[in-house]
Amino acid sequence: MTTVPARPPLARSSDRVIAGVCSGLAVHLGWPVKNVRVGMALATLAGGAGLVFYAWLWIMVPTADEAARRNARRPASPIAPAVSQAPAAAVSGTSPASPPAPQPGPVPFGQAPLSQPPLRQASDDDASLGADRPGTSGSPRPAEAPWFRWQSMKYGKEILLGCGLLLVAGIMIAQLLGVDVPLGTLIPAAAVLGGASIAWMQLDETRRAGLVDKTKADQAGGWARLAAGLALVVAGVLVMVSGSGSWEQTWLALLASVAVLGGVVLVLLPWALKFWRDLETERAGRIRETERAEIAAHLHDSVLQTLALIQRRAGSEHDVVRLARAQERELRGWLFQDPGREAGQLSDRIKAVAAEVEDLLGNAVEVVSVGDAAMTEGHEAMVQASREAMLNASRHGGGAVSVYLEASDGQAEIFIKDRGPGFELADVPEDRLGVRESIIGRMKRHGGSAAILSTGDGTEVRLRLPAASTDNVEGKS
């Protein structure tokens, strides 16, 4: 919010006599502490209002420490915006008067406790929802200051409620002072106004929700609010129209109005239903459109780019195959991968390593996995060993490589098979560490085992890691 230099947030100060409420309030309002304290004391004399107000602030307002902690989470104080709203209105050209919002200052007697709920609500709602609450504007309440009508306000609801309560308090005071207030007219009028505003607020929110997204739970609350508003308006109108007339008359009027309403509903229902259906269709269409756009964007970024690359590399079969495989992997991941599924399991690592080898050497590496296990240090060694085996298989086998992973509670096994010409382990020179160190030695160090079976039809590397030994290794290191 762009307002006048922000008020310090309302927080109980550590400079205190009782609970630091007065000094906190003084800092917040920018008034001398003494004035606030005297005002509070005077208000206390007025029927104990000051006392109640003090106690209420004591309970609801956080200490400076707590406020600081809360502010670390959220940018602004929950209360400051509500109060600094009024100056914003003043800046934009209306009355430069003092804040019309519930004003915790010296107030007429009997009013302070009444005017509190809005303030409390502001802090409550904000703590739970975060400060982003769009305005509930436009409720026609002629009794209030005119700027309410056009000002789309963040805390409109609270201020509205506060003004309503102030009004009630004013009426009560007037009555106490002996002014004859026509309650018989005022109450129904207020009911009509209240009901109408509830219903209109509902409409405003529905429109907003319709533009964004809407959940069913929201709708239920909406209907309840609509019904409440309707009931209030009907009751108010009835009472107003019938005056203090007999119940009989009232019933008749009620019956007549319900009949008229029923007739109107009957006539308008098909039209309303059609309208509603059109709206739903349009909304569904919009959702589909959004999804389509997202898919198109993804395909453009991935598949189309790859296809362009493939066309440019059409001469090299190796490159084409490699690009196609990489794109296939990416697309599969996007289409079928469950985003809620946790990554980082053994099978994910093996698949990642296989993809890497595929990219590096261009031969397909097919992974089939059964079961899964959480990664441990031993498993990491196993992944590295199988990476080495896949590299060898792809490099020397010269064709597709089959990888099979089977993980259960007891053990994990990985088999890497190629269809190359095969080799004799004994023929591998002593200084070549690939097989001996990176595969066999590594598995042994982590309590597992590795076997290499090579014939003229191909080679298979078998890695095995018992689950128990994994724990041992972990314990040692």
Next chain:
Amino acid sequence: MIVTQGAAAQAAGTVRVVIVDDHAIFRSGLKADLDASIHVVGEAATVEQAIAVIAEQRPDVVLLDVHLPGGLGGGGREVIAGSVPLLGTTRFLALSVSDAAEDVVAVIRAGARGYVTKTISGAEITDAVFRVAGGDAVFSPRLAGFVLDAFGTAPADIADDELDKLSARELEVMRLIARGYSYKEVAKELFISIKTVETHVSAVLRKLQLSSRHELTKWAAERRLL
């Protein structure tokens, strides 16, 4: 999979095949890849076309894409369901780009005799066609992996319902296929004949098709990727 052609089909000489796939490019590519001894007698691009062509041609083997337009949206599964009277003589081999277990299990349970991915080579698909024509099942490593995952890797006790578990021998065969072994290599590894391997694989296929094991469908539906 290795190129050892099903004996029974080879004895019969040629195999008559219908290709069902909604992509014309893929159909023509597949036709070019197939061996000369395989006669493509029909093609279809939708569920309705497929059922009509199969009923008219009564081929030995149908190469069936899992995802097809038309019908009630059931794809390849629906084609098999629509050709039930022919299941005794016509065999279905499912082809798909999809790795989703749901698709695989659904089409196998509908009655397909095998499942291979579309990246398979011409020699391999030819071999698979002959194998299916000969009444055997064709398991790719990935399908074997699905089976192991669905049925669990522990062998059946005698007390268990035999449809719900794999025997120790069937497990061994499935494991070797998942590891990329051909039937011949499996036979060699386990010191059994190829015919016995084929018997085991067919038994597993039957279990996959008939098992009422409630986990199987649920498992497949939950399994988003493998």
